[in-house]
Amino acid sequence: MRVIVTGGAGFLGRLLIQGLQEEGIEDIVAIDVVTAEIPGCQVLQSDLAHDQILAGLLEESPCTIFHLASVVSAGAEADWEHAVDQNIGGMLQLLEACRQSNHFHKVVFASTLAVFGGDTAGGEVGDFVKQTPSGTYGTTKAIGELLINDATRKGHIDGRSARLPTVIVRPGAPNAAASGFASGMFREPLAGIPSVVPVSEETVMVVGSAQNTATGIRMLAEIEGSLLGHDRAVGIPGLSATVAEMLEVLEVVGGPEARALVSLEYDAATDQLVQSWPAQLDDRRGRELGLPADPNLESMVRAYVEMINR
Amino acid sequence: MRVIVTGGAGFLGRLLIQGLQEEGIEDIVAIDVVTAEIPGCQVLQSDLAHDQILAGLLEESPCTIFHLASVVSAGAEADWEHAVDQNIGGMLQLLEACRQSNHFHKVVFASTLAVFGGDTAGGEVGDFVKQTPSGTYGTTKAIGELLINDATRKGHIDGRSARLPTVIVRPGAPNAAASGFASGMFREPLAGIPSVVPVSEETVMVVGSAQNTATGIRMLAEIEGSLLGHDRAVGIPGLSATVAEMLEVLEVVGGPEARALVSLEYDAATDQLVQSWPAQLDDRRGRELGLPADPNLESMVRAYVEMINR
Structure with a gap:
């Protein structure tokens, strides 16, 4: 099984790749906007929103894609256009590549608790609470979650969204x-x-440790789809x-x-x-699904x- | 005040324009993918997702834009790419045109109760319930609502989303x-x-009548923004x-x-x-805001x- 990690050169990508390697997975491809060296891993420099690099990779075999690449919070808030282009545009390109592929792929999307905000700001939230983000970052991530759910429902992918705490x-x-x-x-x-x-x-x-968060993302990929149901966005325990x-x-x-x-x-x-x-965070759903907690x-x-x- | 109605040649657009004219508004521009004649109204044929027609119109004066143009439910379900291109792409182009404009515009987006589904399918929903759409149409509309909220928060527009019942x-x-x-x-x-x-x-x-729905959309534009708060998506009573x-x-x-x-x-x-x-539909919020009901x-x-x- 090939594993692709977008944003693979980031700290969470690297921890995730390390965990995958410890599990014995050998065919790992990291994609990132920056050039990087990652031991035992092929690294491709690419702008996912504008390159077509994924399509070729997805043609070779069924893949699990961990989609971590993203413009992050303060960056997205400072540059709306860039956040939309990268976070929404990148997701749409990824889903389109999966849909066009002759193989069926699994996609685990790194979302965030920043999908909450507005009327729930500073309060308790959980997997069944409405997303009213107070930032462009959280908005693009909530949009990604909706697209993951829809593509899964339509049978274009087997998708999951991992809502990350502050790492x-x-x-x-x-x-x-x-x-x-x-x-x-x-x-x-x-x-x-x-x-x-x-x-x-x-x-x-x-908050959650980088180690626990990377493990949680990895484990979310392993959970049987039927246990996740229609709504594939799960809070990683924090x-x-x-x-x-x-x-x-x-x-x-x-x-x-x-x-x-x-x-x-x-x-x-x-x-x-x-x-x-x-x-x-009401993280009961994630815990009941077996995701780890610090x-x-x-x-x-x-x-x-x-x-x-x- | 100039009013722009996208999807203006549709039945709801026409009813809306009629209502606006009865209110005494004269400067109305309808934009639609089809050519059409609408009495007393300038009609421009345009594909909003790919043309730049809005930018020029928005430069002349502050406008109220009623954004009704959309690929609809079964159409969106049959053609994912087209729905994403038109419904998400069109919204992003519209918001970008507003953001780049030197005037501050009001945007009323026609959303739908189809933003619900999944775990709430066949049940009761309201303005504070999580959107888990069961169709690509509802997904693109839920995404539009998120973008309207974010653009409003950032001060790019004064936005509102009207969730329409089956008309x-x-x-x-x-x-x-x-x-x-x-x-x-x-x-x-x-x-x-x-x-x-x-x-x-x-x-x-x-369900709601076409007449009441068009009136509801028009009245949602008139409500003071502070009464709507952070979350600008309101169910039209049904x-x-x-x-x-x-x-x-x-x-x-x-x-x-x-x-x-x-x-x-x-x-x-x-x-x-x-x-x-x-x-x-729990439509109390809409009713309390003064929106009419059949x-x-x-x-x-x-x-x-x-x-x-x-």
């Missing part, structure tokens, strides 16, 4: 995600570098935490010297986006430390 | 709507022509009726000779789409008879 601790350089500080506030201080938190200490976020609790865990794991490297500098635009996301906040940070020390 | 009695020739029989079963027999109903007599539909009840009303209005012209010939594909739509089924049919006899 901590994301390795590598900061990106355009509004939630980026939630990784930076651990990653930078643990490396002896100062870090800025642009929201208040009371801010509540639904935990609620305040920024204050996250700072405490930083101190436990990295000591007071790490904690001292974090300063709070309020930024209204970032805070507004983050506040619009859910504060509580035991606690500290274990998430320790999983990161273990990874970078490996 | 009876639609004048003119049959179209590719799966709900078309619900008009044909009145229109044809009242003109002495036989008509076929492809679903069972127990089938429940949420009534639940079984096909059997509709046949009874046909007999009351048109006599037994009209009733005798209707035969039931089950068609699985049509029935499946119709069954996936809601059977009951008094009963008979009044809907009498409104049609009055219109064709005018």
Whole structure:
């Protein structure tokens, strides 16, 4: 079975590919807008929304496609046209390639809890709650979920959407995600570098470790379609935490010297986006389907430390 | 104030334009894929998804755009690519034209109760229920609603989505709507022509008159944006009726000779789409916002008879 990972050069793509390789899967193709080296994996540089690279790959055998490529939250908010072009256009191209293919493919789409917002901002949400996103990023992801459901219903693909929590601790350089500080506030201080938190200490976020999230996405692909039913969007289990609790865990794991490297500098635009996301996740459906959950906040940070020390 | 009506040559577009003219609005431009004559109204033939005709119109003054142009239900189900191209592509072109314009425009989007389905098929729905459409038509409309909300939030437009019930009695020739029989079963027999109903007599539909629906769309444009809040999709009030009840009303209005012209010939594909739509509408939000409702089924049919006899 060939596996294709779009956005494969990103941190979550890399963790996912690593997990797939540990499972013994050998034929993995990563597609990304940037060039990259990934051990044991073919990497193709491509702009999915405009290239036709997928069609050829899909002709060779049935594939599982993990569709992670995306313009992220603050980036999408800053450039509506680019977000629409990449996130909606890329999804439509992908679905069209699947529909035209002579093989039947599985598609696992990385969505987000940012599909919520508006009237549910800061509240509890679950798989059966209406999506009223407060950002262009969440809007394009909610649209992707609808397209995945429709293409599955029509028999064009076997689709699933994994709604990701805010992932901590994301390795590598900061990106355009509004939630980026939630990784930076651990990653930078643990490396002896100062870090800025642009929201208040009371801010509540639904978070999950990069490791658990990548595992959840991988496991969602394995669940029998009939158990998922008509609506293929599933929340990956996550935990609620305040920024204050996250700072405490930083101190436990990295000591007071790490904690001292974090300063709070309020930024209204970032805070507004983050506040619009859910504060509580009803993740029963995902848990009942067997998707894993992080035991606690500290274990998430320790999983990161273990990874970078490996 | 200039008013633009896309899909303006359709029956609902024509009723809407008539209503606007009765209100005293003179500068009305209808855009449609077909050529047409509409009294007192400029008609432009254009494919909104691919032409750039809107941009010029929007530069001249602030406009209210009623966006009715759409590939309809059975048509969209039969041709996924065309539905995506026209319904999603057309909406994105329209929003981009508004965003690029130096004026601020109001957009009223004609959505549908077919945004519901899946887990809510045949049940009660309302403005706060999650959309899980069972058809490509409903999927593209749910996507349109999300885009309207996002563009409104970002200040690109002042947007509203009117979720239409199944409209009876639609004048003119049959179209590719799966709900078309619900008009044909009145229109044809009242003109002495036989008509076929492809679903069972127990089938429940949420229906509204063409007259009330056109008025509802027009009134939704007038409601102050702050009363609509973040989520701009509003159900136009409608009534639940079984096909059997509709046949009874046909007999009351048109006599037994009209009733005798209707035969039931089950068609699985049509029935499946119709069954996936809601059977009951919680339309309290629309009513509280002041949108009108038909008094009963008979009044809907009498409104049609009055219109064709005018």
